[in-house]
Amino acid sequence: MTPFLLLACQESSEVDSDEIVVMGGGLMGSATAWQLSKQGYQVRLIEKQDSIYTQGSSFGEARIARSNNRGNDIWSYLHNRSVREVQDLVDFLDENEPEAKHVMEDIYTTSPVTYVGRTRIHDRLLASLERQAVKYDMATSPLEGKEMYNVELPDSVLMQREYNLHSGMINPQALIQKLHQAIRNKGGRVEYGTKIRGIEYNAETDLYDLAVVKDQQEQQIRTRKLVSALGPYTGSILKPLAPYLDTLINPQRVFLAFFRVDPKVYQTLSPEQQKKLQEFYPVINSSKGTRAGSFFSMIEYFDPEGNPIIKIGGHFQRSDIDELDQVWQKELKQEELDWSLNSTAGYMQMLSLPIKREDIQFVDGYSCVYSLTASEVPIVSPIIADNRSPNPNVVILGGMSGVGAKGAMTYGLIAADLFTQREERDSMYWVVKEALGFARLLEDVY
Numbered sequence: 208m209t210p211f212l213l214l215a216c217q218e219s220s221e222v223d224s225d226e227i228v229v230m231g232g233g234l235m236g237s238a239t240a241w242q243l244s245k246q247g248y249q250v251r252l253i254e255k256q257d258s259i260y261t262q263g264s265s266f267g268e269a270r271i272a273r274s275n276n277r278g279n280d281i282w283s284y285l286h287n288r289s290v291r292e293v294q295d296l297v298d299f300l301d302e303n304e305p306e307a308k309h310v311m312e313d314i315y316t317t318s319p320v321t322y323v324g325r326t327r328i329h330d331r332l333l334a335s336l337e338r339q340a341v342k343y344d345m346a347t348s349p350l351e352g353k354e355m356y357n358v359e360l361p362d363s364v365l366m367q368r369e370y371n372l373h374s375g376m377i378n379p380q381a382l383i384q385k386l387h388q389a390i391r392n393k394g395g396r397v398e399y400g401t402k403i404r405g406i407e408y409n410a411e412t413d414l415y416d417l418a419v420v421k422d423q424q425e426q427q428i429r430t431r432k433l434v435s436a437l438g439p440y441t442g443s444i445l446k447p448l449a450p451y452l453d454t455l456i457n458p459q460r461v462f463l464a465f466f467r468v469d470p471k472v473y474q475t476l477s478p479e480q481q482k483k484l485q486e487f488y489p490v491i492n493s494s495k496g497t498r499a500g501s502f503f504s505m506i507e508y509f510d511p512e513g514n515p516i517i518k519i520g521g522h523f524q525r526s527d528i529d530e531l532d533q534v535w536q537k538e539l540k541q542e543e544l545d546w547s548l549n550s551t552a553g554y555m556q557m558l559s560l561p562i563k564r565e566d567i568q569f570v571d572g573y574s575c576v577y578s579l580t581a582s583e584v585p586i587v588s589p590i591i592a593d594n595r596s597p598n599p600n601v602v603i604l605g606g607m608s609g610v611g612a613k614g615a616m617t618y619g620l621i622a623a624d625l626f627t628q629r630e631e632r633d634s635m636y637w638v639v640k641e642a643l644g645f646a647r648l649l650e651d652v653y
């Protein structure tokens with residue numbers, strides 16, 4: 208036992224054997240804690256940040272939520288099932304807090320999702336669209352681009368637009384707040400400002416001892432059942448229980464830049480042009496045909512004067528991290544700012560809007576982090592016990608990558624079901640559970 212845990216043990220607390228401790232109050236931990244509460248379990252959610260988050264992979268007000276995914280149907284299911292789960296959450300809060308009005312629009316902004324890509328993906332795109340319930344249209348040539356959307360498509364570039372209800376953007380900050388409210392309504396505990404410093408399994412008691420710091424005091428939390436949803440910190444904190452996660456779940460830095468169109472220029476746009484600018488976000492643009500040229504971009508919020516603040520980042524511009532705790536402070540390099548500005552200006556040109564590069568003003572920029580598995584498919588699974596069987600008392604959610612937000616409620620549901628043994632008949636539920644689950648974890652490790 209480490210000296211720190213020895214010290215902490217002196218203040219050991221009673222164990223509530225019915226309680227499940229959830230480590231990490233980002234989207235995954237909060238969604239899992241809610242799903243467990245909904246199924247009648249007592250939860251204790253532990254989060255190191257104060258109630259107003261300033262970092263974490265779930266930090267911010269906007270992520271793209273979409274049904275269509277060219278590669279794999281599991282992403283489509285994760286999103287659509289999450290929409291249903293959010294509706295359920297909103298209904299629950301509405302019933303329990305009649306004085307506050309909760310609506311889906313607090314969480315989702317329905318807006319066409321625009322995909323720009325090379326025409327060589329056309330067949331794959333059509334095949335995926337046949338399998339997935341997506342309302343869409345698509346321009347596949349410069350002429351169709353002009354006629355359908357009044358945009359300037361280069362040769363060999365297509366534009367697809369998805370129009371499903373609740374496709375567009377999801378607001379992680381608002382969703383986490385609602386999840387915490389709902390957990391408390393069910394009698395669960397949400398503890399902010401509580402940092403987990405270490406974790407140990409005690410074979411004699413069959414309990415997990417967490418050494419935590421709260422209000423500069425060292426404390427111990429003891430539990431039989433544990434969920435780990437620590438985002439990029441999964442590998443380092445779970446090392447004593449699951450050392451393999453440290454190499455399996457790889458934290459990556461992703462930079463984000465925020466711009467606005469010079470307000471003087473924005474005000475000269477006609478109402479139709481302003482509407483067009485707003486409706487052609489969010490966008491996923493891979494039309495350069497290179498991974499380095501691909502970007503995602505969306506309107507994060509509107510400033511007090513009504514100017515849209517456009518966020519842009521690139522999932523393929525990500526990089527390894529030396530110091531996880533320091534990465535949030537890392538400033539953007541000039542080349543990252545230039546890439547962000549050029550990509551934004553290029554998109555304005557594609558939209559045929561009278562906005563030049565010099566009309567686009569830098570507002571903010573920062574580094575953030577998410578974590579990836581090698582296949583970029585997340586893990587929602589029990590950890591591996593000594594005899595390579597699933598340990599039913601510890602479930603991890605990790606490697607949620609750059610598409611975790613839209614499926615958060617489904618990941619949480621699957622994680623909760625691993626404790627509660629709740630099952631569903633829907634075949635896609637099983638496909639997704641398998642893709643994320645224990646057999647896959649074993650394969651990745653051995």
Ligand SMILES: Cc1cc2nc3c(=O)[nH]c(=O)nc-3n(C[C@H](O)[C@H](O)[C@H](O)COP(=O)(O)OP(=O)(O)OC[C@H]3O[C@@H](n4cnc5c(N)ncnc54)[C@H](O)[C@@H]3O)c2cc1C
Pocket residue numbers: 230231232233234235236253254255256262263264265266269270271272379401402403404436437438439440444461462463503520575576577604605607608609610611612613614
């Ligand atoms: C730049 C960027 C763009 C993205 N774009 C999209 C998108 O367009 N669409 C989409 O669907 N998804 C997107 N994602 C992905 C999505 O946001 C993430 O997959 C998701 O937020 C991951 O949530 P999480 O709960 O796993 O991690 P986190 O949010 O990091 O949660 C982990 C929590 O654990 C807490 N914690 C860590 N260590 C400790 C400790 N020692 N003690 C106590 N608490 C601790 C942290 O403070 C944090 O709150 C994007 C992510 C990023 C970073």
